[in-house]
Amino acid sequence: MAAFRTQGRFTPGNGASAESNGRWSNTWTNWAGNVTSRPRSVETPSTPLALMRVLDRAIAQGETLRVVGAGHSFTPAAATNGVQISLDNFDQLESIVPIEGTNGEALVTVGAGIRLHVLNRVLAENGLAMPNLGDIDHQSIAGALGTGTHGTGAKLTGLAAQVRGMRILLASGDVVETSPTHNSQLFKAAQVSLGAIGIVLAVTMRCVPAFLLHARETPMALGQVLENLDGPGNFADSNDHFEFYWFPGTQGTLAKFNNRVEPGTKASTEDLNPAAALARSARFWVDDELLSNGLFQLTNSISARIPALTPPINVIASKALSAREYIAPSHEVFISPRRVRFVEMEYAIPREALKDTLQEFMTVANRKDLAVQFPIEVRFAAADDVWLSTAHERESAYIAVHQYQHSQYREYFEAAESIFRAVGGRPHWGKMHTLEHSDLDKLYPQLGEFTSLRSHYDPKGTFANFYTNQVFGKAN
Ligand SMILES: Cc1cc2nc3c(=O)[nH]c(=O)nc-3n(C[C@H](O)[C@H](O)[C@H](O)COP(=O)(O)OP(=O)(O)OC[C@H]3O[C@@H](n4cnc5c(N)ncnc54)[C@H](O)[C@@H]3O)c2cc1C
Incomplete structure (x- = not known):
């Protein structure tokens, strides 16, 4: 059996990284302390325009980019030695739109960086709730979606199946709105994507009356x-x-x-x-x-x-x-x-x-x-x-x-x-395992379609890292 390669590459505590290039800045460590990387730079933009400038600059310099949420993944999903982006400033409630013909359900659009504990509070203030949740609330909504975070409930799905829309910044610099009916293939690919399709700016979730x-x-x-x-x-x-x-x-x-x-x-x-x-x-x-x-x-x-x-x-x-x-x-x-x-x-x-x-x-x-x-x-x-x-x-x-x-x-x-x-x-995409692209391809009937869309929208692997290469194959 393969060893836990993610561990071997991103060694606990010693700052080693798969992508060592000798120009590291500060060390970044995930919550569990088992993944360490040295981003070349850390950016915390406050507006889409500022984020687009970061993207343009990174592409011009041949850098890769990776968004980090709360760093709660046990895999190196968020690790990079390129440009690390925090969307902590993208944490606002944008809109609440009641869903007609339902018993009080609503479509809630929030900035992708909002933490689940803030989202839960905002929803409660508006008489709403997420239908199901995992067992902690520190994650960002986009980070939780990115790895397929779930709770428990045999009749209930994970968080990603509650998403009804995503606004995404693509490697081309375009910002696109996606939903099950608009740019639907891109939407399906982005629902659980480890950030490999693009940078999620905002998310629309189906929420239920508070219970x-x-x-x-x-x-x-x-x-x-x-x-x-x-x-x-x-x-x-x-x-x-x-x-x-x-x-x-x-x-x-x-x-x-x-x-x-x-x-x-x-x-x-x-x-x-x-x-x-x-x-x-x-x-x-x-x-x-x-x-x-x-x-x-x-x-x-x-x-x-x-x-x-x-x-x-x-x-x-x-x-x-x-x-x-x-x-x-x-x-x-x-x-x-x-x-x-x-x-x-x-x-x-x-x-x-x-x-x-x-x-x-x-x-x-x-x-x-x-x-x-x-x-x-x-x-x-x-x-x-x-x-x-x-x-x-x-x-x-x-x-x-x-x-x-x-x-x-x-x-x-x-x-x-x-x-x-x-x-x-x-x-789980955010928890330790040793599987590689060829193993995962047998487990996910749509993985081929996902990787084709990824190649189309991110042909140069701008959003790739060691871990996405492991699980999705090399981007370029
Ligand atoms: C104590 C603990 C308890 C947990 N409990 C559960 C549980 O009950 N159920 C469960 O399923 N999981 C659970 N997890 C796992 C956790 O939910 C996932 O690892 C989740 O992805 C972490 O969210 P994050 O905001 O920290 O994302 P990060 O780990 O920072 O990032 C996760 C991925 O999302 C990407 N990403 C983040 N933001 C964006 C964005 N704006 N655009 C594009 N990509 C983005 C990152 O690049 C990365 O690939 C737990 C983890 C811990 C440490």
């Missing part, structure tokens, strides 16, 4: 979760948003059921289950506390140094999990803090393959020598028609594997990856 979620989180035996994956309870189909975390080396999971409430229900951040609230005083929840707290940081750094301590630590962590139940605005339920830094790989596999794949994968994750410290996250998504969506034309389940940022992860990720690949798994 509350009834959140129920409960420790549950692994056997019970597996039985109900497609069995009697069919947790994924009978809940709006279902996911679970499993602790390697244990029989413990934390299952999360989030469901829309009946109209008229009030929010209640008080725990709806007082007995659980009482029991909770010495316990914690996996998302809001375990994955974000100092204790977890400490246990991870201990097990990174002494891997043999990982299994007993996992047993204690899984036993200390607590139930809770509350009602809150959707974005507050979806989003959790992530203060403990980690590296991550996530594959989308055909949903029907989930149970068998998980069982095979569990024998790997349970291996004591791999010292897996982080719980495994399992989520769901409906099929969509976005060309490079990981759920393209198939109902999908996602298996995410993490390891503390200072720990050994390669052997674990490689073993897991070969299991996910065997069932036609597609890697």
